[in-house]
Amino acid sequence: MLDIHITLARGGFTLTAKLHSTALVTGLFGPSGVGKSSLLQGIAGLLKPRHGHIAIAGDTLYCSAQGINLPPHRRRIGFVFQDALLFPHLTVRNNLLYGYRQLSATERRLSLDAVVAILEIGALLDKSPQHLSGGEKQRVGLGRALLSSPRLLLLDEPLASLDERLKQQILPFLLRIRDELQMPMLYVSHALPEIRYLTEHVVGIQPGFVDSTIPFSSYADPSATPPNN
Amino acid sequence: MFDLSEQEIAALLLSLKIATWSSVLSCPPAIAIGWVLARFQFAGKALLDGLIHLPLVLPPIVPGYLLLLLLGNNGLLGRWLNQHFGISVAFSWRGAVLASMVMAFPLMVRAVRLSVAAIDPRLENAARTLGANPLLVFFSITLPLAAPGILAGVVLGFSRSLGEFGATITFVGNIEGETRTLPLAIYTATQMPGGDDQAARLVVLSMLLALAALAGSELLSRKLHPKTAN
Numbered sequence: 001m002l003d004i005h006i007t008l009a010r011g012g013f014t015l016t017a018k019l020h021s022t023a024l025v026t027g028l029f030g031p032s033g034v035g036k037s038s039l040l041q042g043i044a045g046l047l048k049p050r051h052g053h054i055a056i057a058g059d060t061l062y063c064s065a066q067g068i069n070l071p072p073h074r075r076r077i078g079f080v081f082q083d084a085l086l087f088p089h090l091t092v093r094n095n096l097l098y099g100y101r102q103l104s105a106t107e108r109r110l111s112l113d114a115v116v117a118i119l120e121i122g123a124l125l126d127k128s129p130q131h132l133s134g135g136e137k138q139r140v141g142l143g144r145a146l147l148s149s150p151r152l153l154l155l156d157e158p159l160a161s162l163d164e165r166l167k168q169q170i171l172p173f174l175l176r177i178r179d180e181l182q183m184p185m186l187y188v189s190h191a192l193p194e195i196r197y198l199t200e201h202v203v204g205i206q207p208g209f210v211d212s213t214i215p216f217s218s219y220a221d222p223s224a225t226p227p228n229n
Numbered sequence: 230m231f232d233l234s235e236q237e238i239a240a241l242l243l244s245l246k247i248a249t250w251s252s253v254l255s256c257p258p259a260i261a262i263g264w265v266l267a268r269f270q271f272a273g274k275a276l277l278d279g280l281i282h283l284p285l286v287l288p289p290i291v292p293g294y295l296l297l298l299l300l301g302n303n304g305l306l307g308r309w310l311n312q313h314f315g316i317s318v319a320f321s322w323r324g325a326v327l328a329s330m331v332m333a334f335p336l337m338v339r340a341v342r343l344s345v346a347a348i349d350p351r352l353e354n355a356a357r358t359l360g361a362n363p364l365l366v367f368f369s370i371t372l373p374l375a376a377p378g379i380l381a382g383v384v385l386g387f388s389r390s391l392g393e394f395g396a397t398i399t400f401v402g403n404i405e406g407e408t409r410t411l412p413l414a415i416y417t418a419t420q421m422p423g424g425d426d427q428a429a430r431l432v433v434l435s436m437l438l439a440l441a442a443l444a445g446s447e448l449l450s451r452k453l454h455p456k457t458a459n
Contacts, residue, residue: 074360077358078358079358085352098361099360102365145359
């Protein structure tokens with residue numbers, strides 16, 4: 001599923017990430033400020049790695065040796081941000097359909113109705129994002145990314161700005177996305193229980209490096225990581 | 230008092246025509262340059278920024294004189310344009326549009342730059358991950374979000390064009406019916422014995438025009454962003 005080996009540099013900070021996973025959902029666990037967001041931006045194409053390669057489900061998105069570097073809009077990587085980042089000038093419906101409208105009919109794997117049903121956001125469609133609660137925003141952000149039919153969904157601390165009660169409300173939706181849609185996900189969080197709820201496949205991130213071949217220390221699970229390359 | 234003479238009406242209409250053309254023609258380049266200045270770092274950025282802003286701090290006669298040297302009928306570019314295309318902007322209302330554009334341009338660029346800089350670039354990144362190419366990101370995210378600020382800049386530029394005097398009179402002169410805009414008509418009236426009444430009428434007219442432009446922009450911005458315009 002994931003075959004990533006890149007070195008990223010940002011503002012004097014370097015991160016080398018070796019991430020190999022065959023799991024549907026991979027969790028990336030680590031404290032804030034160790035480069036988790038930079039890694040996700042590198043995968044999405046928003047931050048150019050210094051060198052390395054990124055392949056998702058067999059498709060190469062970036063490879064410094066072969067001179068491949070797909071721009072973000074050609075990568076089909078869905079991104080769910082911590083603060084949702086809904087477009088404030090568009091209604092919920094038009095937010096949801098933003099990525100969907102970029103796809104040809106054959107590329108669309110999900111319909112608006114299906115996503116609205118899974119996330120239970122039917123009542124919000126004609127609202128403006130300013131009038132949504134934090135949990136509602138996050139569900140719309142999820143739906144927007146899903147409707148762009150991504151090959152991989154990156155979730156960057158999607159629950160970090162929500163209180164405990166709302167987290168418990170959103171987590172089941174993530175399970176449904178995993179089980180009903182079989183959507184591959186890379187889930188980044190500093191909260192281990194969140195990650196464990198969705199997957200057994202946890203990779204730890206240290207300042208400066210990520211290596212999925214090193215078993216995640218406190219929750220080591222040999223089956224979580226494939227043999228070294 | 231508002232029984233306007235034919236010449237006064239001509240000056241009013243000419244002012245509106247010149248300011249409208251100036252705003253319309255300035256808008257696309259002002260948006261492009263304001264966006265570039267807000268979003269990119271490049272060599273020579275400070276120089277470009279400085280050149281654009283020069284008309285704001287120079288005495289208006291200087292840009293006017295430079296335009297005359299460049300585009301006058303004997304100017305470097307003006308002679309060439311005249312010989313090859315038969316185009317002459319000196320001493321015509323088109324030249325007045327050009328002078329207005331040069332003077333109003335920095336105000337428009339500033340407004341665009343500030344409003345683009347205020348947009349969270351992560352919104353644009355989100356659009357890119359959703360499959361939008363850079364052109365679509367600009368037209369579907371950046372431009373609509375910057376629209377109220379751009380509109381404010383256009384109104385400011387329009388008002389500046391209505392008031393343009395120094396560069397205009399230097400570059401295209403004070404020709405009745407061709408380049409005598411409201412400010413030039415006021416100036417002419419003040420130079421005539423017994424012209425005070427006429428000058429007063431034109432002054433009040435100018436003020437009403439400026440107020441109307443401001444009110445219009447306020448209305449438009451409320452329409453564009455009904456939730457944020459408080």
